[in-house]
Amino acid sequence: MVALYPGPIEVGGIRLRNHLLLAAGILGTTGASLARILANGAGGVVTKSIGPSPKEGHPGPCLVVVDGGIINAMGLPNPSAAFVEELAALQSEPVIVSIFGGTPEEFRTVAGWFAGKASGLELNLSCPHAEGYGAAIGSDPALVEECTRAVASLGVPTWVKLTPNVANIAEIGAAAERGGADAIVAINTVKAMRISTALRRPVLGNRFGGLSGKAIFPVAVRCVYDLYEACSIPIVGCGGISTADNVVEMMMAGASAVEIGSAVVDDIGIFAAIVNDLYNPDGIDADEIVGCAHA
Amino acid sequence: MHEQMPAGVMITEIVEETPSIRTFVFDRKIAARPGQFVMVWVPGVDEIPMGLSSPSSITVQKVGDATAALFAMHEGDRIGIRGPYGNGFSVSGRTLAIGGGVGASPLLPLVAAGQVDTFLLGARTASELLFTDRIRGAAALMIATDDGTAGHHGFVTELISRVDLADFDHICICGPEVMMAAVLAILDREGCTERGQFSINRYMKCGVGLCGSCCTDPHGLRVCRDGPVFSGDVLLDSEFGHYARDASGSRRRV
Ligand SMILES: Cc1cc2nc3c(=O)[nH]c(=O)nc-3n(C[C@H](O)[C@H](O)[C@H](O)COP(=O)(O)OP(=O)(O)OC[C@H]3O[C@@H](n4cnc5c(N)ncnc54)[C@H](O)[C@@H]3O)c2cc1C
Ligand SMILES: Cc1cc2nc3c(=O)[nH]c(=O)nc-3n(C[C@H](O)[C@H](O)[C@H](O)COP(=O)(O)O)c2cc1C
Numbered sequence A: 001m002v003a004l005y006p007g008p009i010e011v012g013g014i015r016l017r018n019h020l021l022l023a024a025g026i027l028g029t030t031g032a033s034l035a036r037i038l039a040n041g042a043g044g045v046v047t048k049s050i051g052p053s054p055k056e057g058h059p060g061p062c063l064v065v066v067d068g069g070i071i072n073a074m075g076l077p078n079p080s081a082a083f084v085e086e087l088a089a090l091q092s093e094p095v096i097v098s099i100f101g102g103t104p105e106e107f108r109t110v111a112g113w114f115a116g117k118a119s120g121l122e123l124n125l126s127c128p129h130a131e132g133y134g135a136a137i138g139s140d141p142a143l144v145e146e147c148t149r150a151v152a153s154l155g156v157p158t159w160v161k162l163t164p165n166v167a168n169i170a171e172i173g174a175a176a177e178r179g180g181a182d183a184i185v186a187i188n189t190v191k192a193m194r195i196s197t198a199l200r201r202p203v204l205g206n207r208f209g210g211l212s213g214k215a216i217f218p219v220a221v222r223c224v225y226d227l228y229e230a231c232s233i234p235i236v237g238c239g240g241i242s243t244a245d246n247v248v249e250m251m252m253a254g255a256s257a258v259e260i261g262s263a264v265v266d267d268i269g270i271f272a273a274i275v276n277d278l279y280n281p282d283g284i285d286a287d288e289i290v291g292c293a294h295a
Numbered sequence B: 001m002h003e004q005m006p007a008g009v010m011i012t013e014i015v016e017e018t019p020s021i022r023t024f025v026f027d028r029k030i031a032a033r034p035g036q037f038v039m040v041w042v043p044g045v046d047e048i049p050m051g052l053s054s055p056s057s058i059t060v061q062k063v064g065d066a067t068a069a070l071f072a073m074h075e076g077d078r079i080g081i082r083g084p085y086g087n088g089f090s091v092s093g094r095t096l097a098i099g100g101g102v103g104a105s106p107l108l109p110l111v112a113a114g115q116v117d118t119f120l121l122g123a124r125t126a127s128e129l130l131f132t133d134r135i136r137g138a139a140a141l142m143i144a145t146d147d148g149t150a151g152h153h154g155f156v157t158e159l160i161s162r163v164d165l166a167d168f169d170h171i172c173i174c175g176p177e178v179m180m181a182a183v184l185a186i187l188d189r190e191g192c193t194e195r196g197q198f199s200i201n202r203y204m205k206c207g208v209g210l211c212g213s214c215c216t217d218p219h220g221l222r223v224c225r226d227g228p229v230f231s232g233d234v235l236l237d238s239e240f241g242h243y244a245r246d247a248s249g250s251r252r253r254v
């Protein structure tokens, strides 16, 4: 396997300690849990998605572990503006605040709370199970462009996270780039459902949710590959990554960094484990492999 | 990680333990360590964490929507169960158990396993005392009620002065957070916080250590996965006894 040269990197205007970030919504509700993941070797962390007003999320079950993955319908629970205080102790750390809203104005309002208080912002235009939010906006290129512009014009590093639940993800990525995004994150979860045969009803309180984990890795690789052809800003790969070799594969598809979420369920020390396998002082520069599968 | 779909179980027996607490027995045995919990799916309402009071039962206090919906169920009805989750208690040698209210429930499997020597049991009033008969058969039982209708008139924490903490290798505690915080303060004063094992309660959505809703300050420990049982020294100087978070992640005083 390819080994990479260790050290800090810069992606989409954000300085990271290494190529591995914690994905949004995983242990991202408190400053302490984010700090724990940073101390465990992550190069940066993305928070739970924060929105214009406090939300309790969907009724449970909110999450089910299935073969090869996880299906969740959390429903974007978040404390809204109170979260600013949560991050106070992490001022100088590589923390990216994930935000959501129902309109470009709402995105801009929430972004304003965190501008200058975090390394950057990640726009959740991709959650598949929150009506009026996330993917509801993220499948419309014009809205994606507008929401991105509303935040990017604040002058903060702006990443845009895309949904795979569209016919043409490259078209959405191009819209984010036109709106002024500094990087694209791909992907959020894949719309999915399971039914309890014993209770004869969908397991999740919200009925359907989003699939993450190993099962979606091939979908994520394909999306990153498509986006690399269509966009010129950096891409952050996300979806099913659980090994150093997965990271290398994502990079070969075109990712400059990666986010890891569901793999934490097997091992909260996953970042340190991957760092250990991925980096070597004799390793190569990541630039040598990013997008190399497109040759 | 292997698939963990909720198992559909049928309620075979409902026992009225006290006016506000019922035990729901179901038709499946769950291999669990004492102190582990399950996520209980009340169809159409919510999914909530519950300690196991035996391999095939949960003992529930009615406090809100989901527990009220459980109380409206009958023998023959179905619920979903996933788990067991969490670490559970881990004891050897002599053990003191301290339970308040429905907090006696996750301590019962320790009693059933013959691992408790002395049990300090508290409740608001005599009729709310849980499992007195079953505990009395297996351990020395000391009782306290807030209103003095049974046992010592006062808090269960006041019974601690009647035992010699040095006699016990482990002290397992479960109950309302203010009561557990009072026990922690006593163990701290006696210099034995590391012998305390506290089963703590936080808002849980996923139960498997991913969503972050149950994380505690300042270490970012997950109550669902790193707990729910924590050693007293870990809880000193933490949010424990001060605040917790609600469903949205906002802080609330306990
Ligand atoms: C590990 C663990 C073991 C528990 N074991 C037992 C037990 O054996 N017996 C018992 O009666 N209770 C137990 N509880 C508490 C029980 O989970 C709550 O009383 C229950 O969730 C209330 O649900 P509700 O919808 O009826 O109440 P709600 O109206 O939703 O809320 C009432 C209060 O219950 C708490 N609560 C609600 N939902 C949750 C949730 N998803 N997770 C945690 N707390 C919640 C909140 O503090 C809230 O203020 C345990 C909790 C935990 C974390
Ligand atoms: C429990 C859970 C909560 C999530 N919450 C969010 C969220 O708030 N915002 C968001 O953009 N993505 C959220 N996601 C999606 C993840 O950030 C990630 O895109 C997805 O899980 C795929 O990566 P993975 O396979 O490594 O988990 C969540 C995923 C899970 C499993």
Ligand code: FES
Binding pocket: B203, B204, B205, B206, B207, B208, B209, B210, B211, B212, B213, B214, B215, B222, B223, B224, B225
């Ligand atoms: S309940 Fe989700 S991390 Fe503990």
